[in-house]
Amino acid sequence: MxxxxxxxVAQNAVRSLFVGAFIVGASVPxxxxxxxxxxxxxxTVFEAVYNFNSVNGATEALRFxxxxxxxxxxxxxxxxxxxAWSLSRYKWKRIRLIRAFLAVPFVTPxxxxxxxxxxxxxxxxxxxxxxxxxxLETGIVxxxxxxxxxxxPGHFAxxxxxxxxxxxxxxIRFVEPTLATLDPAWEEQxxxxxxxxxKWKRIRSLWAPVLGPAVMCAGALSFLFSFTSFALVKWLSPNxxxxxxxxxxxxxxxxxxxxxIDSSELIYSVALVQFCILLMTLAVTSAFQKRYVNRLSxxxxxxxxxHNGAPSQPARLTVILALAFTSLPFISTVISSLQVRKINxxxxxxxxxxxxxxxxxxxDVSNIGVNEAMxxxxxxxxxxxxxxxxxxxxLASTIHRLSxxxxxxxxxxxxxxxxxxxxxxxxxxxxxxxxxGLRWYPEMFNWYLLPVYPHVLLxxxxxxxVMLPAYGTLDPMYAEQCRMLNISPLxxxxxxxxxxxxxxxxxxxxxxxxFSLGEFGASWLLVRxxxxxxxxxxxxxxxxxxxxxxxxxxTAMAAATMLMALTFVLFVIxxxxxxxxxxxxx
Numbered sequence: 001m002x003x004x005x006x007x008x009v010a011q012n013a014v015r016s017l018f019v020g021a022f023i024v025g026a027s028v029p030x031x032x033x034x035x036x037x038x039x040x041x042x043x044t045v046f047e048a049v050y051n052f053n054s055v056n057g058a059t060e061a062l063r064f065x066x067x068x069x070x071x072x073x074x075x076x077x078x079x080x081x082x083x084a085w086s087l088s089r090y091k092w093k094r095i096r097l098i099r100a101f102l103a104v105p106f107v108t109p110x111x112x113x114x115x116x117x118x119x120x121x122x123x124x125x126x127x128x129x130x131x132x133x134x135x136l137e138t139g140i141v142x143x144x145x146x147x148x149x150x151x152x153p154g155h156f157a158x159x160x161x162x163x164x165x166x167x168x169x170x171x172i173r174f175v176e177p178t179l180a181t182l183d184p185a186w187e188e189q190x191x192x193x194x195x196x197x198x199k200w201k202r203i204r205s206l207w208a209p210v211l212g213p214a215v216m217c218a219g220a221l222s223f224l225f226s227f228t229s230f231a232l233v234k235w236l237s238p239n240x241x242x243x244x245x246x247x248x249x250x251x252x253x254x255x256x257x258x259x260x261i262d263s264s265e266l267i268y269s270v271a272l273v274q275f276c277i278l279l280m281t282l283a284v285t286s287a288f289q290k291r292y293v294n295r296l297s298x299x300x301x302x303x304x305x306x307h308n309g310a311p312s313q314p315a316r317l318t319v320i321l322a323l324a325f326t327s328l329p330f331i332s333t334v335i336s337s338l339q340v341r342k343i344n345x346x347x348x349x350x351x352x353x354x355x356x357x358x359x360x361x362x363x364d365v366s367n368i369g370v371n372e373a374m375x376x377x378x379x380x381x382x383x384x385x386x387x388x389x390x391x392x393x394x395l396a397s398t399i400h401r402l403s404x405x406x407x408x409x410x411x412x413x414x415x416x417x418x419x420x421x422x423x424x425x426x427x428x429x430x431x432x433x434x435x436x437g438l439r440w441y442p443e444m445f446n447w448y449l450l451p452v453y454p455h456v457l458l459x460x461x462x463x464x465x466v467m468l469p470a471y472g473t474l475d476p477m478y479a480e481q482c483r484m485l486n487i488s489p490l491x492x493x494x495x496x497x498x499x500x501x502x503x504x505x506x507x508x509x510x511x512x513x514x515f516s517l518g519e520f521g522a523s524w525l526l527v528r529x530x531x532x533x534x535x536x537x538x539x540x541x542x543x544x545x546x547x548x549x550x551x552x553x554x555t556a557m558a559a560a561t562m563l564m565a566l567t568f569v570l571f572v573i574x575x576x577x578x579x580x581x582x583x584x585x586x
Contacts, residue, residue: 071160086319114232115543121158364555415464426454470503
């Protein structure tokens with residue numbers, strides 16, 4: 001066998017090994033968690049689903065989850081589509097900087113987003129000063145609640161606003177590349193035809209077919225991330241439960257034989273129903289993303305922008321409002337970290353102080369200081385990167401190779417399997433690791449790197465989503481030329497593949513680090529069983545402390561600001577390597 005044949009055999013062996021390892025690693029925690037719950041409850045899978053309505057709080061949680069996820073996805077589309085349209089249709093100065101800033105919320109840790117909106121809606125916050133009290137629900141919001149009979153509409157409004165803020169970049173990432181590279185002649189020619197005489201006909205004949213897959217893909221992903229939201233629901237809507245937060249409350253007492261059987265029944269039923277809903281959402285997302293990615297970029301982005309000219313006044317106003325909407329939670333968090341409340345002659349006031357930052361660094365009001373928590377988070381993130389990046393890269397390469405060689409159904413199946421950790425949710429991944437560890441090897445909870453396992457499972461899908469579209473843009477001509485020059489297979493891969501995927505790989509690496517740093521759900525379960533707090537867990541612990549100490553709140557906001565700054569630096573690095581044609585959506 002020649003060297004090239006040996007190289008292909010080795011490649012296939014490595015691919016098979018990595019694919020098998022990921023499938024086993026991703027499925028074992030979920031399968032074992034279900035097996036353990038089956039033993040405790042003595043329910044079959046079908047009985048668990050059938051008894052869903054009888055589980056305490058499950059029906060109400062499902063109703064609220066569906067309503068808030070659908071409302072969040074709709075609001076994301078309504079807010080994001082005008083912004084994406086305005087950004088793509090005109091020639092903007094510093095377009096990459098604007099686009100990057102609007103995408104920052106998506107990589108912002110969910111606990112930081114929760115703190116940002118808490119600081120916005122708190123008593124004395126920016127919105128409260130404008131007469132919109134979403135937290136205590138007084139004034140206009142309270143009057144609306146009384147007239148409508150709606151319990152806590154302010155909390156619901158804050159939650160879906162936070163979700164829309166968090167997912168806004170999805171609309172921009174999916175829609176803008178399509179519009180920014182669309183040949184302007186298409187629209188001009190359409191106006192000369194009967195179907196282009198009115199705005200609605202142009203929408204039906206041109207914009208709906210062109211933008212439909214991108215909008216639906218972004219909307220489906222917004223629904224998915226809102227559906228599995230935990231930190232935002234926990235802090236912004238404490239009087240309501242989603243399926244995820246309901247499982248979180250029962251997670252610490254589930255899976256123990258003879259103890260709190262009701263908790264195990266709840267987890268069993270809710271996890272299966274949530275898995276089915278999320279699996280369908282992922283299948284729809286994958287179908288829309290495939291249609292979206294396959295659309296060709298017809299012209300250079302810069303040529304299209306030059307043709308369209310300077311932005312109009314409505315477009316400028318739209319982008320300015322979007323930038324303000326993006327920046328407000330960040331600014332409010334920083335300001336809150338520098339203010340300590342005090343009572344002066346019976347009135348609540350705030351004075352500027354660095355006490356919150358001093359407490360956060362020293363760990364005076366938390367289990368550990370943010371310096372130690374940050375060190376833990378960075379170690380977990382680096383370990384996650386070392387495993388998740390090559391694993392996700394090889395999975396994306398395998399999916400692309402299967403698709404190119406005509407195994408389209410197998411490629412779609414593997415693509416869906418790679419997204420399964422998102423369907424099982426972070427809490428179920430963490431619960432599976434927790435129950436499996438307690439059953440098989442309790443000593444593993446003395447292992448410092450235990451949280452890396454769920455972090456890897458939850459970041460690999462994002463690596464695949466970034467690298468897979470990049471593989472679709474590779475021109476096989478370069479690899480063929482290398483082979484014609486009798487270059488070794490390793491050098492052929494280096495010159496024909498790696499050199500063209502450096503940018504997407506850097507983006508995937510930075511996103512992996514950012515998502516690992518901010519991961520909350522699985523860590524929230526595991527570190528309470530272990531002894532290693534991450535920065536996101538420290539923020540949550542600080543906010544859970546009694547607030548009679550006036551320095552607790554600014555200390556939590558200071559810790560959130562540090563985590564925000566850390567992820568922001570990683571995102572800036574990612575944006576330096578991101579190509580304008582990137583269509584991963586992340």
